[in-house]
Amino acid sequence: MLSNSPLRRKIPWRKALIGGLASVLAAGAVTYTGSTTNAYADVQVSMDAKTAADGKQYWVQNHLVPKDVAQSKADTGGKRKKWLLVWAGDENIADTLVKDVKNLPGSLGGGLGKIRNALPGPDFLAVIDATEGSPTYGKVVNTATVGPLVENEPHHMQYVWHKGDTIYAGALFAAATYAFDVSALPQLKLKGVSLPTQTLGGSVPDAYWTLKDGTSYGTYMGGPVVPGPYRYDNGQVVVGNGFAGSPGEVVHFDKEGKVLSQNPAATPQGDNQKLCDNLPQLGAPTCANPHGIQAREDLNTLVTSDYAEPRNIILDPVKQPSPYLRRPTVRTYDISDRNHPKLKTVSYLPDGPRADPKDPLHSESRAVMETTVTNLPGHKGAFAQTMQGGAVYYTPDITAREPHWREVFDDGSANKAIYEKNDANGASSNGGWIQTSPDDKYLYRAIVGRQKGTLGPDDPGTTGGVYVLDIQKLLAAGPGYQGSIDTKEKARHGGGGVLPTVVGAAPINAGVPGAGPHWGAYDNFALGADGFYRETDQPQHLAVSNYFVARSGLDGDHKVNLLNLGKDGKVAVDQNFRDEFTGQVGINFNRKSWPHGDFGNAKPHSELFVVADADLK
């Protein structure tokens, strides 16, 4: 018979067990919230806000991880820090979903508390330790979130940062430009923000070029914000077809992000009617959708490249949109008056040997996303690259009344250097970043690669990555250089002579077609013997990011990699730059936790190497 009487002999285990179990369950019941805790325990939060033109407060909020900063300083003997700033957007797709926890054996995976889409999280600048040898190398030590706007679609900053510069960061969807003070990194401050109501002559900001006086030019790829005529500061009246349409403009910002001037990219008479489509149609067709932008102040010349009318509308679900919405043009401007860039030339890039009239989208000239200028006083040239065209063009003199652009390299001839199983077809290489080295010896280039099936059902696609071209002979040859990519053979294997040659290449996501980087930046800082950083004209590292614009269909795996760069141009992925959570090479922006919270995946579009003022001479 079971006893119903009091215990005669006390058994300690029972009390301990019952007490322990009750404690565990009680604690769980009280504290369980259905989600796991943030991986960042102690985060210092500080906010810097400014009142914008609309009278509202805009802010940047730092979320500093003090333990990483402290540990890094202690373990490196106080070594000064170099930072990689990455401008990234919240993904907001099931971003709080944690599959592993949701599917325990007895749980009903699909039906129990299935996570719904949360509110969009904030976009942010990630501050990543890029100091070689640092114990926190690759760690995100601060996420500087912006507010109150969400879903900005962070896009480009300037191409390179110099001491004292404001950081200009564009918001593609919000049509805004943020100006950040990075002098006291890893913390940031907000200097100002330009809203769409301050840039009525253009929309959809893309890229920035900072001038020696600290002000900056920005390309606004889309048209004036409302359709109809718009009068620019120089008096020119341009008829546009509306927000995110055509034609775009060049905006001049002061150091606080305030608009100094708006300047037309369009010609008064319009552009080539056949090559430049607009939707809705304009009386004067234009290709003026400036994307890439670089300047040579010593030559009083600014160069922009036209990419595409940046909005999309499926008028016919089965009919392809016009390939002529993607542009083949490069523009130069006279910037003798820095505040009023004056459009000087419009050049149409010529098609190359791969061009097929039946497939104009993949002709070499199509979608001139980027341009980069040479840097040394003896050089006057610039390069341009095409995203769908997959080609690199060069003109030896951007000051000319009619710059002559010729194809000097086809991405196809770099394909096998990147990944030996690639074919040698450069069409639709989805190239993005292109940048001359400060010493004008090399040309750095990032290509996403061709997605499987792009050129037909049997197209295996190509692996993307980074390649480096030696351009010394080409630049040395001067304006009368000989050669161009004028045969399919040259497109596949290089043009020979003085034309650029591949000296370094590295795959990103080798074997996965179309998963390479869209953007990149070179590291223009080297540590001196005195422990301070100085600018160098021989970068030793590159940083690249695998993301374009998710809405466009070109998304990527959201990783940021560093690459080591040799003096001979050889390049290799830095195996030490690893994700602090996965341990894998490359910083994965698809993660659950950030210093600012469990906001999930983020989309890293662009990056810059930056050093705090106190650490830089």
Next chain:
Amino acid sequence: MDQMDQMDQMDHGAQLGTGSAGIDAVALLLRLVLLFGSAVVAGVGLLRPLVGAVGRRLTVVVAALAGISAVLAIVSILTVGANVVGAVVHAALAVAIAGLLPKPGAARWPAAALVVLVVIETALGSSGIDFAVDTVFVAGATVWLGITALSLGVAPQEWRGSSLRLGPLAITLGGLLVLAGGTQLALSGIGFDRRLYGSAFGVALLAILVLALVATVVAAVPRADPGRTYRFGAAAIAIGFLAWSALAAIPKPPELPVPGVPLLASVSVADQDVPVLVSPQRPGRNLVHVPATAGEVSVAVEGGQAVRATARPGAEGSWAEVDLPDGRSDLVLTKDDSPAKVEVDAGTAEGAASAAGSDGPECAAAALGGLLNNRRTLLTACPSDALSDDDADALRKLVGFLAERRAPVIDLVADETARGAAAAKVVREAAARKNIPVAPGQSPDGALVVVSGWDLGYRTMRDAATAQREKPAYGYGLYAAPWLLHGPIVNLVASSSIPLRFDPREQLAVSYAVTVGNGFGGESPSVAGFRNWLGDQWRSVSGEVQIFASAQVNAMPMYPNEPHPPGMVMARDYRGQWVPEGTVVPVSVPLKS
């Protein structure tokens, strides 16, 4: 995006047999057997030190249940994608308890861990008080079942003396289970109405509570052998435990329909959970709306002729017109030959005439906004029944904006509704004051101003887009009244401009957009819905009028069938956007009169 892709993006991966999407019958059966078996094994292990030698029969039973639990835990990795570590730990604990059963002291530790695991598995997805209630019920039932098993499988002389008084413990456990069941019932929100006995969910809740009460009453009867108390109550506890474990798989019944209040319900049809909106829920003509993700659906009043739900210009999803009889009736939704019922109650009073007409979708979208914020108000009027002072003021300011831009002519498009007629009058008068002629025609130098409802607004924008593709037309742009900021309308054109009093990018507007998407199959927000969602709070959101531009910005016009790289979200399911794949930004300062 094809329909399959859309469906994959939804939380509507419906499964067979449970009546609830996302949970299949196999998973439910696996859950019930696994949790019950594990609870018995854990209960025996936890209380093992109370007894000396364990009989062979109990050892075999525990070993069998532990084996079944272990196997099912491993099977769950393959069948329901269970976390491998979690499944292995569950299996290992069950086997360890069975293996350590001969050692009274050792079995309790894995048993304690297994109790915690069973609680977590039962409560996964819930939090706060829900989790606490789950914890109390599962732990209480586990102890009851453990003592029952021991009383059946251990000779009376093998029970050790203990401070644990099993009789009072049974009353305590029963009381806790009653408390948990009662709390669950109170938390369920279904209230003391016919849903309690008219729905599986209500019956399950009722069963849990009643069975716990039965066990408590049984426990209250004094017995010399408290083991009998546990055995008598075991069946009630076991059934209650199974009912509790099954609750997560039983669809919760919707709110009872209230005549004249549009009904928002969810039905499981053809393996898919489909949200349904019935407006105005009055006798006579009503609109029945399902989201686009529902696919092809037909609707009928039970016993009547089925009507296929079809697209309506300017609105998302599908709409069916049905005639409801007075009072309560059932609507039958059919998809892929699979029917599902929705109970409606039209009452006897007449509804707003415009609720089921051409402006019915906007009216329904307005009601949906309120319903999604638990605002169940009688639908007495629709947005198209009158032009609000705020909207009239916004239209006047829009005309002023066009005058400042020196638009040579306005092509005004309005409809015959009270709102449309009043809006047209406002625009004409304002244009006259500003000396802008109002004349029809797709002039290359004109501006289109649309103040109609969604239906005509959609057709007008579609025609404008076609015209603008062929030749320059409406050079001064396409302008729409505030109520036309709706994805299917503004996404027809490359860009459009709208006078608004709120910024769709700000937190409340984004919260509402996310709520609509989540609550109604990914549907896009509407201005009327936002107002109803906010209720009186609308006044705090409604500010000065600014012109906003809307466009689908994506930086690269893609071919419809262009292949996309890995990692791309085919659905582009970015909830929280007012315009799908679009951008809406202010492009003017606040406008003056």
